[in-house]
Amino acid sequence: DYKSLDTIVIGVVGGDGIGPAITGQAQRILEFLLNDEVNKGKVEFRVIEGCTIEKRAEVGKAIPDDVLEELKKCHVILKGPTTTPRKGDPWPNVESANVAMRKELDLFANVRPVKVPELGIDWTFFRENTEDSYALGSQGVNVSEDLAIDFKVITSQGTQRIAEAAFDYAKKNGKKKVTVVTKANVVKTTDGKFLDVCKEVSKNYPEVEMDDWYIDIMTAKLIDEKRRTQFEVFVLPNLYGDILTDEAAEFQGGVGTAGSANIGKQYSMFEAIHGSAPRMVDEGRDIYADPSSVIRAGAMLLNHIGYIEEADKLYKALEICSQTEKKLVMTGRDTGATSAAYANYIMETIDKLG
Amino acid sequence: DYKSLDTIVIGVVGGDGIGPAITGQAQRILEFLLNDEVNKGKVEFRVIEGCTIEKRAEVGKAIPDDVLEELKKCHVILKGPTTTPRKGDPWPNVESANVAMRKELDLFANVRPVKVPELGIDWTFFRENTEDSYALGSQGVNVSEDLAIDFKVITSQGTQRIAEAAFDYAKKNGKKKVTVVTKANVVKTTDGKFLDVCKEVSKNYPEVEMDDWYIDIMTAKLIDEKRRTQFEVFVLPNLYGDILTDEAAEFQGGVGTAGSANIGKQYSMFEAIHGSAPRMVDEGRDIYADPSSVIRAGAMLLNHIGYIEEADKLYKALEICSQTEKKLVMTGRDTGATSAAYANYIMETIDKLG
Ligand SMILES: CC(C)[C@H](C(=O)O)[C@@H](O)C(=O)O
Ligand SMILES: CC(C)[C@H](C(=O)O)[C@@H](O)C(=O)O
Numbered sequence: 150d151y152k153s154l155d156t157i158v159i160g161v162v163g164g165d166g167i168g169p170a171i172t173g174q175a176q177r178i179l180e181f182l183l184n185d186e187v188n189k190g191k192v193e194f195r196v197i198e199g200c201t202i203e204k205r206a207e208v209g210k211a212i213p214d215d216v217l218e219e220l221k222k223c224h225v226i227l228k229g230p231t232t233t234p235r236k237g238d239p240w241p242n243v244e245s246a247n248v249a250m251r252k253e254l255d256l257f258a259n260v261r262p263v264k265v266p267e268l269g270i271d272w273t274f275f276r277e278n279t280e281d282s283y284a285l286g287s288q289g290v291n292v293s294e295d296l297a298i299d300f301k302v303i304t305s306q307g308t309q310r311i312a313e314a315a316f317d318y319a320k321k322n323g324k325k326k327v328t329v330v331t332k333a334n335v336v337k338t339t340d341g342k343f344l345d346v347c348k349e350v351s352k353n354y355p356e357v358e359m360d361d362w363y364i365d366i367m368t369a370k371l372i373d374e375k376r377r378t379q380f381e382v383f384v385l386p387n388l389y390g391d392i393l394t395d396e397a398a399e400f401q402g403g404v405g406t407a408g409s410a411n412i413g414k415q416y417s418m419f420e421a422i423h424g425s426a427p428r429m430v431d432e433g434r435d436i437y438a439d440p441s442s443v444i445r446a447g448a449m450l451l452n453h454i455g456y457i458e459e460a461d462k463l464y465k466a467l468e469i470c471s472q473t474e475k476k477l478v479m480t481g482r483d484t485g486a487t488s489a490a491y492a493n494y495i496m497e498t499i500d501k502l503g
Numbered sequence: 504d505y506k507s508l509d510t511i512v513i514g515v516v517g518g519d520g521i522g523p524a525i526t527g528q529a530q531r532i533l534e535f536l537l538n539d540e541v542n543k544g545k546v547e548f549r550v551i552e553g554c555t556i557e558k559r560a561e562v563g564k565a566i567p568d569d570v571l572e573e574l575k576k577c578h579v580i581l582k583g584p585t586t587t588p589r590k591g592d593p594w595p596n597v598e599s600a601n602v603a604m605r606k607e608l609d610l611f612a613n614v615r616p617v618k619v620p621e622l623g624i625d626w627t628f629f630r631e632n633t634e635d636s637y638a639l640g641s642q643g644v645n646v647s648e649d650l651a652i653d654f655k656v657i658t659s660q661g662t663q664r665i666a667e668a669a670f671d672y673a674k675k676n677g678k679k680k681v682t683v684v685t686k687a688n689v690v691k692t693t694d695g696k697f698l699d700v701c702k703e704v705s706k707n708y709p710e711v712e713m714d715d716w717y718i719d720i721m722t723a724k725l726i727d728e729k730r731r732t733q734f735e736v737f738v739l740p741n742l743y744g745d746i747l748t749d750e751a752a753e754f755q756g757g758v759g760t761a762g763s764a765n766i767g768k769q770y771s772m773f774e775a776i777h778g779s780a781p782r783m784v785d786e787g788r789d790i791y792a793d794p795s796s797v798i799r800a801g802a803m804l805l806n807h808i809g810y811i812e813e814a815d816k817l818y819k820a821l822e823i824c825s826q827t828e829k830k831l832v833m834t835g836r837d838t839g840a841t842s843a844a845y846a847n848y849i850m851e852t853i854d855k856l857g
Contacts, residue, residue, distance in 0.1 A: 233688040245688060282655070282690050289692025295659040297696040301636070305649040332742065334587040334599060336636050338643025342651040368722055368750035369758060388686065392746065396722035404723060 160223030166425025168229025171440035211249030256411035275315035276390025408446030514577030520779025522583025525794035565603030610765035629669035630744025657693035669738035762800035
């Protein structure tokens with residue numbers, strides 16, 4: 150329970166590209182909503198510098214040691230998108246900063262809600278966040294010049310805790326069914342284990358049904374208007390979770406609008422699910438970037454630390470503003486509307502909500 | 504060139520579940536279209552028995568030796584869906600028959616077209632068909648009771664031939680762009696190699712553009728009405744190809760309507776992309792199964808062996824019939840319309856087309 154802490158420390162990592170611009174706006178809104186708490190010293194915002202791609206490349210680590218140390222002093226983290234190095238980039242082959250953060254802080258549950266009331270969609274994805282192809286993602290083997298091997302890793306314990314998180318959530322929220330997604334007909338050993346462990350866990354939740362699907366046909370079912378509304382809670386290995394949540398977010402307006410909660414036993418991190426769009430920065434357009442994904446991540450953070458009322462206000466404001474002013478921001482180049490203008494509009498809307 | 508052969512031997516593998524019922528109907532239609540050729544001895548249909556799940560389980564092999572020998576005597580194969588064994592099934596842990604057939608006959612290119620003219624969709628997927636998580640799919644390692652590992656394998660040669668197939672197709676068909684789909688930001692060694700080799704191959708096709716996307720965001724782009732029509736030809740590693748083509752097929756009416764070509768240097772196999780629906784058989788409903796996927800696979804087969812005119816007629820008939828009678832078949836339980844009735848209707852339609 151965060152509220153029993155003397156001070157809840159919220160770390161803010163701006164990230165790369167458009168990250169600092171949009172994360173800054175999200176922070177402004179959270180500070181606005183928690184103004185009294187900040188003044189009382191109950192909540193502290195702490196901007197953590199030095200998690201940029203240049204710094205990461207310089208020290209050759211996905212997260213510089215001093216940054217990691219600072220992160221571990223926070224209770225929750227709000228994070229902007231970070232640039233993932235790729236082959237041919239001018240920096241060493243370091244791992245993605247968000248992938249590293251998930252592993253270093255053991256944020257094993259990536260929880261991604263997708264709600265589209267007008268389509269009858271109300272999904273919550275529990276994506277395992279530390280194993281699968283991500284565990285050894287940058288440690289594959291070049292057996293020879295022409296033969297490359299990567300590894301997929303699944304453990305019973307890793308699967309058990311994400312399955313329990315999904316079933317707990319379903320039970321607490323009166324959901325009827327948890328859907329397990331694998332490719333156990335082909336990737337037999339690891340996905341087979343994932344499915345087996347989920348089945349075991351499900352036995353402890355007799356009030357919740359379990360069904361299972363293969364990831365290929367699942368991507369089709371999300372599009373099927375008759376079938377998709379029958380799904381509620383999903384639990385998936387890391388990579389299928391990565392894939393299916395991007396597809397799902399599209400129904401809600403795209404990855405640019407979706408926030409993501411990375412939850413562990415000790416730490417939690419809330420982030421945008423899209424990339425850092427360095428091209429926008431190069432073209433001087435970062436001040437026009439749509440900040441709604443990080444703002445939504447901020448709402449999830451508020452909810453997580455127990456500021457439910459504030460979270461609800463922010464969700465409501467996001468809903469109202471997405472209908473109107475967001476279009477202004479999205480076309481900011483032409484209209485001059487900036488991310489800051491959008492954040493202002495959100496805060497005005499919250500004020501009006503009272 | 505198949506037409507230079509004395510006799511083109513078309514092997515027919517019924518498969519499991521609804522497979523024999525729907526494959527039988529597809530065969531009837533092909534025999535109808537190639538009636539003269541069969542009478543002249545130019546084309547021979549050869550039904551290959553014994554590739555059932557019971558037989559496969561009995562001999563403990565994905566494809567029984569005698570079946571494989573028979574398959575290798577055919578020039579092309581028409582295949583119904585086969586049941587994939589899963590853990591807990593009453594047969595040994597044998598590999599999926601279609602996966603084994605792709606590897607044994609070295610059918611490296613899985614070509615899946617998806618066309619939806621009214622949505623402006625005209626996609627052709629080139630899915631690599633022998634490597635990736637499928638290469639050692641049933642040979643993962645249980646390091647301990649709680650730790651499972653699977654392997655992803657990518658070779659330069661394997662990637663080169665599928666990339667060349669995609670770029671050749673694009674060039675010959677006046678397509679502007681080939682889109683490579685990987686997750687090279689995380690699965691760095693294998694997907695990185697896949698992307699690198701595709702880039703190398705693309706240099707030999709200056710008239711064709713190449714772009715690349717990550718599989719997660721690609722599943723979202725297929726849904727984005729503004730963006731999806733900009734894609735034409737895709738090339739992907741096996742598993743992402745499996746996933747993305749099921750999603751894509753949904754726009755065309757679902758996997759039940761999509762055919763799939765598995766092409767190698769020596770052999771080719773054409774199949775439905777959906778499963779064997781054993782439940783329908785258990786309930787005595789297999790005679791009502793929708794055969795359009797295998798029929799479409801049959802049209803692809805005709806096209807492949809050079810019977811272009813016959814293929815075109817069949818495609819046209821499929822298009823006409825999907826608007827009308829198919830609904831009858833899909834709801835056959837109530838209306839009494841069977842797969843055979845649907846096949847009859849297709850043949851009548853072909854007759855009318857003249
Ligand atoms: C940027 C990338 C490494 C990351 C992932 O693959 O997890 C992203 O796609 C996400 O979903 O958060
Ligand atoms: C049945 C299964 C093994 C197969 C695959 O994964 O390739 C199927 O999904 C397909 O796409 O043909």
